[in-house]
Amino acid sequence: MDIRPRSWLGALLLVLVAVSPAAATEIQRVRSPGGIEAWLVEDKSVPVIGFRFAFRGGGALDPPGKSGLANMVSALLDEGAGDLDSQGFQEALDEIAASIGFDARVERFHGSLRTLSEHRARAFALLRKALAAPRFDAEPVERIRRQIVAGIESGKDDPRRIAGRTWSRLAFGDHPYARPLAGTRRDVTAIAVEDMRRFVRERLVRDGLIVGVAGDISARELADRLDDVFGALPASAGPADIPDPPPVQGGLHIVRKPIGQSVVVFGQVGPRRDDPDYYAAYLMNHLLGGGRTSRLNEEIREKRGLVYSVGTYLRSFDRAGTIVGQLATANARVGTALDLLRGEWTRMARDGVGEDELAAAKRYINGSFPLRLDSTRSIARMLVGIQLNELGIDYIDRRSALIDAVTAADVRRVARRLLSPEKLAIVVVGDPEGLETTR
Amino acid sequence: MPRVALGAVALWVAAVSGAAVEAGVFNPTTFTLDNGLQVVTVENARAPIVVHTLWYKVGAADEPPGKSGVAHFLEHLMFKGTPTVPSGRFSKIVAANGGSDNAFTSQDYTAYVQRVASDKLELVMRMEADRMTNLRLTDEKAAPERGVVQEERRQRTANSPSAQLYERRRAVTYLRHPYRIPVIGWKREIDGLTAEDALAFYRRHYAPNNAILIVAGDATADEVRRLAEKYYGAIPRRPVPRRVRPQEPDQLAAKRITMKSPLVRVPSVSITWRAPSFAAGETRHAYPLLLLSDILGGGSTARLHRRLAIEEKAASGAGAGYLGTALDMGEFSVSASALAGGDIVRIEALLKEEIGQILQHGVTEAELARSKRAMLAGAIYARDGLRAAPRAIGRALTTGRTIADVEAWPERIRDVTAAAVLDAARAVFVERRSVTAVLLPGSSG
Numbered sequence: 086m087d088i089r090p091r092s093w094l095g096a097l098l099l100v101l102v103a104v105s106p107a108a109a110t111e112i113q114r115v116r117s118p119g120g121i122e123a124w125l126v127e128d129k130s131v132p133v134i135g136f137r138f139a140f141r142g143g144g145a146l147d148p149p150g151k152s153g154l155a156n157m158v159s160a161l162l163d164e165g166a167g168d169l170d171s172q173g174f175q176e177a178l179d180e181i182a183a184s185i186g187f188d189a190r191v192e193r194f195h196g197s198l199r200t201l202s203e204h205r206a207r208a209f210a211l212l213r214k215a216l217a218a219p220r221f222d223a224e225p226v227e228r229i230r231r232q233i234v235a236g237i238e239s240g241k242d243d244p245r246r247i248a249g250r251t252w253s254r255l256a257f258g259d260h261p262y263a264r265p266l267a268g269t270r271r272d273v274t275a276i277a278v279e280d281m282r283r284f285v286r287e288r289l290v291r292d293g294l295i296v297g298v299a300g301d302i303s304a305r306e307l308a309d310r311l312d313d314v315f316g317a318l319p320a321s322a323g324p325a326d327i328p329d330p331p332p333v334q335g336g337l338h339i340v341r342k343p344i345g346q347s348v349v350v351f352g353q354v355g356p357r358r359d360d361p362d363y364y365a366a367y368l369m370n371h372l373l374g375g376g377r378t379s380r381l382n383e384e385i386r387e388k389r390g391l392v393y394s395v396g397t398y399l400r401s402f403d404r405a406g407t408i409v410g411q412l413a414t415a416n417a418r419v420g421t422a423l424d425l426l427r428g429e430w431t432r433m434a435r436d437g438v439g440e441d442e443l444a445a446a447k448r449y450i451n452g453s454f455p456l457r458l459d460s461t462r463s464i465a466r467m468l469v470g471i472q473l474n475e476l477g478i479d480y481i482d483r484r485s486a487l488i489d490a491v492t493a494a495d496v497r498r499v500a501r502r503l504l505s506p507e508k509l510a511i512v513v514v515g516d517p518e519g520l521e522t523t524r
Numbered sequence: 525m526p527r528v529a530l531g532a533v534a535l536w537v538a539a540v541s542g543a544a545v546e547a548g549v550f551n552p553t554t555f556t557l558d559n560g561l562q563v564v565t566v567e568n569a570r571a572p573i574v575v576h577t578l579w580y581k582v583g584a585a586d587e588p589p590g591k592s593g594v595a596h597f598l599e600h601l602m603f604k605g606t607p608t609v610p611s612g613r614f615s616k617i618v619a620a621n622g623g624s625d626n627a628f629t630s631q632d633y634t635a636y637v638q639r640v641a642s643d644k645l646e647l648v649m650r651m652e653a654d655r656m657t658n659l660r661l662t663d664e665k666a667a668p669e670r671g672v673v674q675e676e677r678r679q680r681t682a683n684s685p686s687a688q689l690y691e692r693r694r695a696v697t698y699l700r701h702p703y704r705i706p707v708i709g710w711k712r713e714i715d716g717l718t719a720e721d722a723l724a725f726y727r728r729h730y731a732p733n734n735a736i737l738i739v740a741g742d743a744t745a746d747e748v749r750r751l752a753e754k755y756y757g758a759i760p761r762r763p764v765p766r767r768v769r770p771q772e773p774d775q776l777a778a779k780r781i782t783m784k785s786p787l788v789r790v791p792s793v794s795i796t797w798r799a800p801s802f803a804a805g806e807t808r809h810a811y812p813l814l815l816l817s818d819i820l821g822g823g824s825t826a827r828l829h830r831r832l833a834i835e836e837k838a839a840s841g842a843g844a845g846y847l848g849t850a851l852d853m854g855e856f857s858v859s860a861s862a863l864a865g866g867d868i869v870r871i872e873a874l875l876k877e878e879i880g881q882i883l884q885h886g887v888t889e890a891e892l893a894r895s896k897r898a899m900l901a902g903a904i905y906a907r908d909g910l911r912a913a914p915r916a917i918g919r920a921l922t923t924g925r926t927i928a929d930v931e932a933w934p935e936r937i938r939d940v941t942a943a944a945v946l947d948a949a950r951a952v953f954v955e956r957r958s959v960t961a962v963l964l965p966g967s968s969g
Contacts, residue, residue: 131908182900
């Protein structure tokens with residue numbers, strides 16, 4: 086078994102950047118005759134195309150009483166479209182060994198296609214159907230509804246999912262960010278086909294569409310394919326206003342469960358993606374709890390063996406930023422682990438980081454960035470991510486410099502501004518000894 | 525959380541996804557050093573990156589009695605220091621050089637992996653070779669790591685009824701063979717593991733002639749040979765025990781276990797049969813079984829999903845898995861989970877009906893063609909990135925197969941006939957050799 090939760094890495098062309106910063110990364114900006122833009126990394130070494138895209142708007146826009154709508158649509162777009170019923174659509178994909186997938190997140194609706202390049206014409210035609218002419222036939226609608234309800238039910242007693250849901254509620258209250266993406270059983274039962282059709286009309290639109298492509302396809306061909314796939318979609322979206330959430334309040338909330346290991350989720354206000362100090366915060370998080378060699382890992386895992394894994398990450402929303410993390414430990418040791426967590430939080434806020442550890446963190450972050458991209462799919466995913474965060478087409482070339490520019494003083498400043506153990510919202514699911522709920 | 529996990533529940537996931545992943549024709553080069561270390565290079569200059577992996581032909585099934593978990597415990601302790609790379613420094617050095625590392629243990633192998641820019645290959649090779657022979661352990665270093673492993677065990681099983689049932693199902697399946705023991709070990713036995721236990725296991729099994737080095741990416745075979753000779757070549761060959769595990773008697777009676785847990789809301793059921801693997805038993809059935817697992821359980825057009833979830837509206841999902849990458853014997857399973865408030869008895873009956881259908885009528889040419897297409901495409905998708913090649917080759921070479929077997933994968937898939945699938949099904953789906961495991965909501969009593 087893995088001793089550490091990390092993914093394998095692989096290879097590609099973009100990697101030139103890290104190893105030899107002078108080399109340019111070849112991201113092409115492709116514009117279709119109909120005005121749809123995509124970013125492309127062309128690579129003919131394997132006859133495969135990775136194609137990913139994102140629309141603005143996700144589960145946070147689900148209407149009142151219809152939570153889970155975006156998620157349900159994401160499960161149904163490939164369950165019958167145009168002249169193909171559900172099985173017909175899936176069989177058509179099987180015939181060319183291609184896959185199409187959709188994923189509703191809080192503020193975005195993502196989609197992906199992977200195909201062998203020899204079958205790309207048929208694959209793109211299927212994707213066009215799924216987006217422009219989903220059928221929502223009764224059989225798949227009811228089947229998917231049953232599956233989602235089964236998933237919601239089985240999550241009700243799953244400690245990790247309870248911890249995640251409870252933390253979101255504790256942090257965001259009634260704000261849409263607190264809503265479970267899969268929805269509630271009652272709401273999912275109430276979603277009608279007309280709700281889903283409205284979602285498709287209002288959300289799957291060309292305005293705000295982001296596309297990233299990698300692999301065996303030329304820019305010229307891609308330009309035409311973009312119009313084939315997305316050209317039939319409406320130009321602009323329905324209203325999409327999400328208010329700012331209230332700031333996350335500190336406190337400890339215990340969900341008592343007779344289980345052998347307590348699951349702990351913790352977090353507080355963090356930087357938004359557009360925070361001028363974002364990269365300083367990124368390095369701070371890496372050293373505090375983000376990396377394998379982080380302080381939390383050192384104190385809680387390596388020195389004392391209290392956990393198998395402990396980690397933190399920056400989770401950014403359009404209208405909020407958070408720094409969140411989790412750990413799991415025996416009920417008797419939760420108090421000790423939380424003391425250590427607060428201690429490291431305090432130490433980082435008070436003292437910041439040393440020059441040496443900052444330099445090592447920069448070397449890891451800059452060196453490992455290109456190694457994350459192991460396939461055309463992951464390159465395409467990164468191209469979408471860079472566009473979503475509006476980082477610019479030269480971001481890959483600039484990223485190392487942005488990281489390198491952060492000083493220990495920057496980290497200290499941002500740590501002082503952001504981190505405060507009293508502001509940590511902590512949820513424990515389990516039977517922790519010697520702890521009581523404070524809110 | 526861990527993805528390449530090979531213990532506990534993830535076994536089935538690995539078996540199913542392994543089917544598609546191991547499809548590559550990777551064109552590797554191989555040679556063996558004088559000390560017996562086999563070296564494999566998969567050249568891929570698409571980017572200046574290398575994946576350096578070292579596989580030991582030893583896993584949990586090679587542990588001495590009463591020391592369950594020691595193979596995995598040692599894997600953790602391999603990061604605890606040598607005279608030149610002190611405790612905790614290994615991963616920090618890799619990270620400070622812009623790379624990342626990992627390790628994993630299964631029943632049949634233990635592997636260590638680093639991903640780095642290609643100009644750091646020498647660095648990681650030096651450190652990996654160093655800890656093949658220079659590991660220094662004390663009880664002071666081992667004690668906190670034993671706590672880490674206990675928490676890992678809790679994380680994987682304590683709050684997961686399906687993982688607990690999986691462990692029990694394995695224990696019930698095998699009477700004698702060590703596959704009955706979880707890779708991570710039983711809790712009480714982990715409690716008793718010492719630094720000396722780990723060192724004894726290390727001295728017995730970690731030797732160049734019991735290992736395989738696989739380097740994939742931007743490094744030539746010549747360069748890999750030069751570095752391997754320099755670092756690994758200096759380590760002397762040592763006698764290692766033959767891998768002879770206790771033999772498993774034939775299963776004469778069908779078995780059934782049922783577990784209730786208050787953490788379960790939606791019931792589920794699996795039926796597992798012992799099966800040949802790619803390396804053991806009637807191996808001619810292995811490729812047909814791989815295709816059969818896809819025909820039954822590969823996605824939403826496969827038989828089980830179609831029948832149980834779409835036609836009968838009885839299950840939320842249904843699947844099948846073939847674990848063929850095991851040294852001594854494999855497993856074939858079908859499984860399904862109910863809907864909220866669903867009827868698990870009916871689901872089990874439907875699974876059995878579908879097995880009966882296969883036994884009676886076999887599979888259609890169209891189904892077989894569909895599954896072959898998926899797997900042959902998988903062989904192309906597997907070349908998209910560096911991760912599939914070391915995994916497929918390492919797993920093969922530690923579980924009784926050869927590089928030629930890995931390379932012949934597409935051709936062996938192509939050669940499978942519907943008649944061969946029927947033969948394989950008849951050999952495996954024998955009721956007395958089945959183990960049914962049912963997970964229900966309720967008080968554990």
